[in-house]
Amino acid sequence: MASEKAEKKRKRDSDRHERPTKKPALDLQSLPPLQARLVKDDSELAPVLINTPGVISQPKIRLNPYLKPRSQVSRHSSGSNNGIASTELLLQSSEHSKLDFLGREAIDDADSRLKHYVAVVDPARKTWEFVEVRKVTLRGAVRKVASAEGAEEESEDEEARTMREQRTNLTYTFGTKKSRKATQSMAENAQLSNAPEGAATAAESALLDSMPAESATDIATKTAALQAQVQAAKPLPQPNLDAKHPSEVYPLETLVPNGNATLRQLPIKEWQDTISSGLVVTTTSRYISNRIEAVAESGNTTHLQILRFILVLLELNRSLRSGGKGSASSSGPGSKRLPPKDDLRRILSGGSKSPTSPEETSASETTTTPTAAIPDPTIDAIRRKFAPNSPNLTKNDVTFLHTTICALSLHIPPQPVRDGVPIPNGGNPPNEMATDPSDLRDDLQLDNTAVIQYFRELGCRVDKPRETEFQKWGIMGGKSEAATRRVARLRIPVEFPKVSRGGGARRR
Structure with a gap:
């Protein structure tokens, strides 16, 4: 019994753990006495x-x-x-x-x-x-990316790349270890999968190698030919793609039958005499009425003749009547019909009246009695150009009449002046012809989308007026008014809407 109690004795502390529970104190480095000051x-x-x-x-x-x-x-x-x-x-x-x-x-x-x-x-x-x-x-x-003043267009791809670089830099600087590792992995994958800008990837290179040498050139040539064929088939004035200045894209010889010979036969003297006397010329067109005084005072005879021809075409468009459904004279949906020849002569010669005194201005706003008749050869030339199947006009003939009016409006600058004095381009930049399509929209009784599409088909770019152009376009309400206005601009080189490849074959 005594031996069993002896075996159950507690062990000494030295037998419990070989490693001490407390850390030993570090020995101080032996340094010589130092003088602190x-x-x-x-x-x-x-x-x-x-x-x-x-x-x-x-x-x-x-x-x-x-x-x-x-x-x-x-x-x-x-x-x-x-x-x-x-x-x-x-x-x-x-x-x-x-x-x-x-x-x-x-x-x-x-x-x-x-x-x-x-x-x-x-x-x-x-x-x-x-x-x-x-x-x-x-x-x-x-660092904030500084945007250059006057830059109107910025690539979306460049902006997205800049944002990605900023996020990546933030992650490397302030992110956690896990987020930095994920960002580094994405960067390595992008380096392996993306080729340099403008270079072909491995799949693209293999596909190009398997194609004949002239295939890419042939495709580009066929695409350009198809674009030219589609553009020529549209009811638009034929553009001059070799033009050196926007005014040569749609020259007056193309827009006006017989060119300058027809313009010289239009009666404009009474307009000039009336405005020089301080009186007002009233017309049925908002576009003409808002510009005739400035054009007449500038002394530019060609611009005044163009305004007179635009008024003739607007009166022609206003005189068209529906062809009627199911009638023998109808030329399809959207077709129109010309009035009789005698009525047409009277209508095309009208559209304006010159009051004899300022008191007659308000009373003559609805009067369209012509002051001078347009010669019959000019009326016949207009009818042959815009109504080749007289007296019926197809939907394409009507569209061609509208687009010709839009193209003619580009020749009237926003600030008409005599050629060379003091602004040669009438307020337009040297490489641009611009116009406000809102008045033509009201004269042609079209919606805003249709008239803007007409100008885009003519190769114009339609956008908001710039802040530096508010005075030129008569914008008094600041940016809020400018946001509701549009300006059509024709520049060189002309860019037409691309031919749609279509997706009907994929739709089920």
Whole structure:
């Protein structure tokens, strides 16, 4: 029994664990006795301790220092560095490709109430010197992409690429380890899958190698030929694709039957005499009425003749009557019919009246009695051009009449002046012809979409007026009014709507 109790005795502490439970104290390094002293220096250019929270590694950039007097000197004391206490240090750098770095001293936190020192040990002299330093917190921020003034068009692909680069840079700088690894993997995959800009991928190269050498050229040639055929088949004036100036794309010889000979036969003298007398010429067209005074005062006879011809075509369009459904004279849906020849002569010669006194202006707004008749040869030439199957006009004939009026309106500048004085292009840039299609929309009784499509088919670009053009287009309501207005611009080279490849074969 005694032997069993002896075996159950507690073990000594030395037998329990070989490893001690407490960490042993570190032995202090044996250093010789040092003399400590504080270096008194009132220089503003003191050493700097930089804290970089949120930045993975210290950026290898050069920081530019800036000093300014402190607004509140709170660190001033007898033992302080007067230069540090009286001035504030700012560090800045834009050398990084995507980030801007800015370093500031603490103002309102706990660090602003502490003094920071750096110790310099000199074993040879056995000294321990303390120098007061500044503590600066350096942070990085993504640089904003500056947009160039006057840039009206920016590539969506370039903008998306810039945003991706900014997000990637933010992830590398401030992201977690997992997000940085995912971003790095995406970048490696993009480098393996994307070829340089303008270069073909491996699949594209293999496909091109398997094709005949002239296939790409043939496809481009056939596409251009198809585009030309479709453009020629449209009810539009034939453009001059070799034009050097927008005015040569749709010359007057193409838009007006017999060209300048027809324009010279149009009666405009009474318009000139009326406006020179200070009276008002009233017409049935909003487009003509809003421009006739400025054109007449400019002394440009050609522009006045063009306005007179546009008024003739507007009166021709207004005189058209429906062909009627199921009638023998009908030329299909949307067809129109000309009035009898005698009525047509009277209608085309009308459209305007010159009041003899200012008091007659308001009373004559609805009167369209002609003051001078248009010669019969001119009327016959107009009928042959716009109604080849007289007296019936097909839907394409009516569209051709509308697009010709739109093309003629491009020859009237927004600020009509005599040629060469003082603005040769009448307010248009040297490489542009522009017009406001809103008045023609009302005269032709079309919706906004239809008249804009007409100008686009003519090769015009339709957009909002620029802020520098508000005075030229008579926009008084600022940007809110400009947002509701549209301007058609014809430039060189002319770009027509592309031929649609269609998707009907894929639709089930």
